[in-house]
Amino acid sequence: MDFEERVRAFISRFNMLNPKDTVLVGVSGGPDSMALLHFLWQLRREFSLNLAVAHLNHLFRGEEARADARMVEEYARGLGLPVYVEEFDVPAYRRRTGLSAQDAARRVRYRFFERLAGETGAGRVALGHHADDQAETILFNFLRGAGPSGLKGIPPVRGRYIRPFLDVRRREIESYCRRYQLPVREDASNKKTIYTRNRIRLELIPLLEQKYNPGLVDAMVHLGHICREEDAYLEEETARLYSRVLLEEREDRLVLSIPALLSAPVALRRRLVRRAFACLAGEGGYLSFLRVEALLLLVENPVGGRVVELPGGVKARRQKSRLYLWLDQNGPAVPFYxxxxxxxxxxxxxxxxxxxxxxxxxxxxxxxxxxxxxxxxxxxxxxxxxxxxxxxxxxxxxxxxxxxxxxxxxxxxxxxxxxxxxxxxxxxxxxxxxxxxxxxxxxxxxxxxxxxxxxxxxxxxxxxxxxxxxxxxxx
Incomplete structure (x- = not known):
């Protein structure tokens, strides 16, 4: 199949578009997002799509970024589409929050998309991530020791967000831009190797392709699909197990059945104790591998009484056949390390x-x-x-x-x-x-x-x- 056919098949496989959808397209001005905008514009009559364009200037690159915004606005208006161009002082925001430049920009950008989607009635927000981004993300998570949840990579669909190009290579997108003579602008920060993701994309992936596997990116994409499907299955099984294991649930305390927990495979035990911890720690609550192992040792050790201290003020203790987790409002002391x-x-x-x-x-x-x-x-x-x-x-x-x-x-x-x-x-x-x-x-x-x-x-x-x-x- 050629490029257009493969993207159409991917959209259909994940049910990304329905007739008369209103789609907000995030467009930075780079080849990925410009090609996506043009591709969806070509589909607009077939699907009766209502398209709108969103561009956010993060104020990192001065006049260069303003030139990006002008190009996006002019191109979108030339297609007869409504376009929303705004600025946000991300450098000031990251100074306030302590986030990295990339994380701060990402958070601000998604808040921008969410607000515009609400204002425009968009049921879909289309983004231009592609197979090379997927390979970069999976390798990034692998190097950090992630499990299947990290190795599934970027989801093709997450809520209202869709990524129609996620299975095609960047070089194919660039070829598409040349074929249709699309105007594009490159962000110079994408070439800076101070960022880990950039080094993976610019140094590690080319090395692995040259020395070990020319089909590395496709292999990473396939791995992402496998891990995403298996992770979803394991989460369903964990939910079923959780209903059997949970004996008591309060806002500040959980009680779990140890015999029911021990009857499950270790893979599900790990997921279950993470889920229980997150219920107490709140949104974003996460346990490292070492903390999960400490909890599993507590479950497997018939001698109770020992208290395990976890992040977010959560504590755990085994008593006979029950595992107690509770929220200590004073927070745990951090041992010296x-x-x-x-x-x-x-x-x-x-x-x-x-x-x-x-x-x-x-x-x-x-x-x-x-x-x-x-x-x-x-x-x-x-x-x-x-x-x-x-x-x-x-x-x-x-x-x-x-x-x-x-x-x-x-x-x-x-x-x-x-x-x-x-x-x-x-x-x-x-x-x-x-x-x-x-x-x-x-x-x-x-x-x-x-x-x-x-x-x-x-x-x-x-x-x-x-x-x-x-x-x-x-x-």
């Missing part, structure tokens, strides 16, 4: 379900420190005074914050920053020897700031929970 910082790599902190990404990069390739979110930091790597570790704070810690004249007690710094007492132990510290060089999510240390004399930078990023199974669902 200290781990070597993996450079390059990711250091896991199971005590708080956080991770620290670390990488050494030449200063010439480093991002502007002023554009980093609080969850990121750049340090002069060669000036750091000892072995690097990540640990919880301890009594007597001192810190010299960036931009200040001298050091102070870390406790005072946290109080001045308005960090609540119960949250202070949740903040990871990166230390070099005895010196606190970064208070994770807040500020790096002044003595190790990047200067014009810096040759190598240590890039750090604090990651919460599972990063990107959640963000995968938002792509």
């Amino acid at each position: 200290s781990y070597p910082l993996v450079v390059p790599g990711v250091t896991c902190i199971p005590e708080t379900d956080q991770r620290i990404l670390a990488r050494v990069i030449p200063s010439a390739a480093a991002p502007d420190p002023r554009r980093l979110s609080p969850a990121e930091a750049l340090l002069d790597y060669d000036s750091l005074p000892g072995d690097l570790r990540v640990r919880r704070r301890r009594e007597g810690d001192r810190f010299h914050p960036l931009g200040m004249a001298g050091s102070m007690k870390l406790k005072k710094f946290l109080i001045d920053r308005g960090v609540a007492r119960e949250r202070r132990d949740e903040i990871p510290l990166v230390v070099a020897g005895d010196q606190v060089v970064w208070v994770g999510g807040l500020r790096p240390g002044e003595p190790w700031k990047v200067t014009p004399h810096t040759k190598r930078c240590l890039y750090l990023q604090m990651l919460e929970g599972r990063d990107d199974e959640s963000s995968t669902e938002q792509r």
Whole structure:
């Protein structure tokens, strides 16, 4: 089948479009979204579609981004379509929230789509993700240790969101743009290898295709379909098991039957305890693999009484044939921990379900420190005074914050920053020897700031929970 036939078959397979649908098309100006807009415009009569175009300027790229917006608006109006072009100060938003640039832009963009969909009555929002995006996402999640929920990748349909190009390659989309002489603009930030996803797309995938499997992207797409279908089946089985295992349910407490839980395969036990935890921890509640294993050990150990402390103030204890999970309103204490910082790599902190990404990069390739979110930091790597570790704070810690004249007690710094007492132990510290060089999510240390004399930078990023199974669902 040619390109158009394959996309039509994909739309039909997942029932993406129905006659007289109102479809809001997210258009950045790149080849993927421009081709999608043109493709749906060609289908409009066949399906009696009502199309509208949405473009959001994230204010990261100045005049270049404004030129993108003008091109999208002119092209959409040339097709006779209503077009909504807006701006949002994402750099300011990420400074307030501590999110990475990509996560902040994604959240803002989806809020924009949701609002416009409501205003226009759009039952569908079409996005231009393609097979190369799918392969990138699955590899990204694989490298982070994801299970089937992460390896299913980007969903073809999620609520009102549809992705008609998800099974076709980017090069096919670019060929489509050339065939129809579509105007396109490329975002220069897509070429910056400071972002992990960009390095996967620009470096890792080409290497794997060249050295190991020329059909890698197709293989990743097939893996995504398999994992998505199997994950859905396992979730259905988990829901059935949950109804048998649950003995008592309150807003702040759950009681589970251990014999019923032990009668199920381990794969379902893992999913079930995650589900129970999420019921208490609320939306976004997530347990790392190590925390899940600690709960399963509690289930399998007939000697009860031991309390397992979980994120979000949730605690668990076995008593005879029952597993109790309850919400401690005071929140659990974070035990002391200290781990070597993996450079390059990711250091896991199971005590708080956080991770620290670390990488050494030449200063010439480093991002502007002023554009980093609080969850990121750049340090002069060669000036750091000892072995690097990540640990919880301890009594007597001192810190010299960036931009200040001298050091102070870390406790005072946290109080001045308005960090609540119960949250202070949740903040990871990166230390070099005895010196606190970064208070994770807040500020790096002044003595190790990047200067014009810096040759190598240590890039750090604090990651919460599972990063990107959640963000995968938002792509």
